[in-house]
Amino acid sequence: MDKQDVSRIGMGKIYYVIILLLIGSIIISAVYSVSIGQVSIPFKQSMDILLHTLTNGKVGTLDSVDSESYLNIILQVRMPRVVFALLIGVGLALCGAVMQAVVQNPLADPYILGISSGASLGATFAILVGFGSSALLAQFGVAFGAFAGAMITSMAVLILSSIGGKATSVKLVLSGVVIGALCSSFSSLIIFFANNAEGIKTVTFWSMGSLASASWDKTPILTIVIVLGAALFLFQHRVLNTMLLGDESAITLGINLSAYRKLYMILTSLITGTMVAYAGMIGFVGLIIPHITRGIFGADHKRLMLGTLLLGGLFMIWADILSRTLIQNVELPIGIITSVIGSPLFIYMIVKKGYNFGG
Template sequence: MVGREANRSWIGRFYLPVLLLLLFFIAVSTVYSVSIGQVHIPFRQSMNILLHVLTGGRLGSLNGIEESYFNIIYQIRMPRVIFALLIGMGLSLCGAVMQATVQNPLADPYIIGISSGASLGATVAILIGFGSGTLFANFGIAFGAFAGAAVTSVAVLLLSSIGGKATSVKLILSGVVVGAFCSSFSNLVIYFANNAEGVQQVAFWSMGSLAQSSWEKIPILSVVVLIGCVLFLFQHRVLNAMLLGDESAVTLGINLSVFRKLYMILAALITGTMVAYAGTIGFVGLIVPHICRGLFGADHKRLIPATLLVGSLFLIWADILSRILIHNVDLPIGIITSVIGSPLFIYMIVKKGYNFGG
């Protein structure tokens, strides 16, 4: 049975205390994240500034705190840590949903070609000057990336539906084909582009970065990610049925073909929005659901909340490392997540401490 006690580690038996502990670690990590940088701000002062901003001045005194410290945290570092929280949640959520939807432990949010489509859209936006035009100065690249992700997702769903219902195998194969086409076309655009600065910008964007985070971008990102999280928190029964397969789901009265398409569309929308704002950040959606599944079992009623919290904590610390590993250098966060995620995933494969789905 999905999620039975035997599939949980000893940590999973203390589910609620562990979730509370994760929330505590996220809070502490958030304060530490806004404290560090080229200008170091004392931990206590950072905590007072955050409390003051988050509670509308009811908590956290600003007495004795330099105005420059407040501006640095509020204008630069707070949007960045909020981005890390939201994107960590979103990528981890989409990874868990995709792994259940296509019944493949190697699935991640980019499996249906979303990242390739978004990269194509961003590449076109950057190299033809779309991102720097007067009309689209603030959101040209993001719009191009989201449009590319949306078109790619629709193409994959249509292709996988040809000749009958969309199965998990057809979705994966369609994603691989469409993703390869988009990657090839992106390379073609780069090859013929006479824009060295634009090519460098494309390369940096494809590695993923939170450096472009701002308060203006947070409303759309937060609405898309948080609504997606709330919706999938109540879909644990269907997600569990997907792990059992189509034949077993039919006996439970669940039409997986319909839910599979719906979940793909929702995951594509969430992932496309995140990629549009932060580029491609790999391994979060792949490794975090695996870690949580090993700790808490395969039951999505327990897996989804844990995945959201662990994903947020993981990306906050990946962002911290991207800023402190090399002095005065802001590394692309996608490099950090890959360096951390690769050995972790290899360890989990070698250890074989749990079975996917049960």
């Protein structure tokens, strides 16, 4: 066995240790998150309630719980929010990692490429204008609007970046900025002409991002979209790695990158639209999490993707904790928290010379 094989085995062990640490951190952070708030619940009692509930009474006991109200607070109010934070973090980090590979640019994410702005425009249209009286659209109007906006925006970015020749990473990013600004302008125009105070207040939610509307009723759709998307992309590491090498290398490997780019843009638009429909616009997560994970695990998507998903979920749980605890009795929009953390790192990435996918 040569030194390279020994090094590979050692790196593999470290990788699995870090993955286990991330999973453990998510579990501990989730319990801590449901323990704090206007009503403080002891950590051990929160753990007992969750274990008792998740195992259907086989593990854990409720004898140590001081108040029955703790069960409702944790299970009906705080736990849906933790699940939402975990799913949104996974989804945003996933879309960011995929977008960065698609456009071969480590500074890309759905926010930068305008997809989030398109989804927000669709949600704004659904809230303030509506889709009519159809029962189906009345039930899924906002989600449908956000998804349609994300899809149309992604297609517009692809078309615009392809005008005058082959789409390059620079043209894709610039096209995304332009389309995103255009979508934001249309959103502002709709708000300006809308005579709906309650609707305008709701739209403000989309522009800043929040998990305040989290509930078990909304969890199934979000779970299905994000879990299926994550499961799919976890097995796409070969294509994602090839995208970093460029089209010429892909041709020699027999991979049609153009078709995969379109497919990945559609899938990330679906995921982004769903997240915006439920949580509004939350920026920078899809940008900074893949970058941090790439610095830990390297550029190989076989290891990068799982680490990115877990770190994204952990990051959003703590961003939600900060949004609820930084100012007493005041809940800050979670988009503000992620932007305050992400902006300095984004500036660092721009200023740093020679940055590439190797981290």
